Amino acid sequence: MEFFRIKRTIPFMRHAVVLNLVSIFFFVAAVVFIALRGFNFSIEFTGGTVMEVNYSQTAQLDQIRDVIDDLGYPDYQVQNFGTSRDVMIRLPVREGETSASQSDAIMKALQADDADAELRRVEFVGPQVGQELLYNGLMALLFVVVGIMVYLAIRFEWKFAVAGVVANLHDVVIILGFFALFQWEFSLSVLAGVLAVLGYSVNESVVIMDRIRENFRKERRMPVKEVINSAITQTMSRTVITHGSTQIMVLSMLFFGGPTLHYFALALTIGIWFGIYSSIFVASSIAMWLGVKREDLVKPVKKEDPAAELG
Numbered sequence: 001m002e003f004f005r006i007k008r009t010i011p012f013m014r015h016a017v018v019l020n021l022v023s024i025f026f027f028v029a030a031v032v033f034i035a036l037r038g039f040n041f042s043i044e045f046t047g048g049t050v051m052e053v054n055y056s057q058t059a060q061l062d063q064i065r066d067v068i069d070d071l072g073y074p075d076y077q078v079q080n081f082g083t084s085r086d087v088m089i090r091l092p093v094r095e096g097e098t099s100a101s102q103s104d105a106i107m108k109a110l111q112a113d114d115a116d117a118e119l120r121r122v123e124f125v126g127p128q129v130g131q132e133l134l135y136n137g138l139m140a141l142l143f144v145v146v147g148i149m150v151y152l153a154i155r156f157e158w159k160f161a162v163a164g165v166v167a168n169l170h171d172v173v174i175i176l177g178f179f180a181l182f183q184w185e186f187s188l189s190v191l192a193g194v195l196a197v198l199g200y201s202v203n204e205s206v207v208i209m210d211r212i213r214e215n216f217r218k219e220r221r222m223p224v225k226e227v228i229n230s231a232i233t234q235t236m237s238r239t240v241i242t243h244g245s246t247q248i249m250v251l252s253m254l255f256f257g258g259p260t261l262h263y264f265a266l267a268l269t270i271g272i273w274f275g276i277y278s279s280i281f282v283a284s285s286i287a288m289w290l291g292v293k294r295e296d297l298v299k300p301v302k303k304e305d306p307a308a309e310l311g
Helices: 012-037 061-070 099-113 127-155 158-182 188-218 224-234 236-256 259-289 306-310
Strands: 048-054 077-081 083-092 118-125
Touching (some): 012 224, 048 099, 061 083, 061 099, 083 099, 099 118, 127 158, 158 259, 188 224, 188 236, 224 236, 224 259
Antiparallel strands (some): 048 118
């Protein structure tokens, strides 16, 4: 399916050096922000108080957030738990307060707003649990990267595998750089968004790589740079349709999904745009500079030995 067709090949690789220098700048800046500012981890990683509150009718999450805002909590989470009448509240650790005192203050304020609010459970989640979650998340990220590299090496060639992994790590580091720069809350949902971007970005790279292989089969004498330019141009319609429809869905979560989905959708939005950029300019450029050629992707057909046939 094509939304439009570009008849003239766009010389993307003509600007490969300049655009990759821009990528290096963004990458280094992201690393600096991560190193100097760190992340604003949610209480899932830092520890805090977890409360489960039940209402007789559908809980009004916005009203609950307003109540907690009035108590001066800067970082907290409010979301439905199980049913629309059950609410989970996560509160950060505050100096001089215990879980019991926090839950008492919250319930007093909630019951003043709605007398039917009932506390079902309250517990303290220690930071050691958060460290374990962070470790497991980093291990998941590592396994995804290794799996992508193995997949690309088997399906295509090691040069494309290296190019694809570098491009994907480029996207991940830049997303993390944005969260470090603006100190947006980094939660488990954001980590899930980063992992989703890895798979989403590699899919775009695979489409372009597959078209490069097809063009090598069709155009035996075309220079490598022109083969890559032609492949990217031919997939532009598919890129616009796929990423455009995905971005519409993600933007709906960003603007209408509420605080629970806000940073998850924000991570996906950054990842989608940089994923397009890296698949076109970073992955393709690196593969070209590594010396990818027709023989790497199109195996020569072995000619049968005439002497063997006569024998």
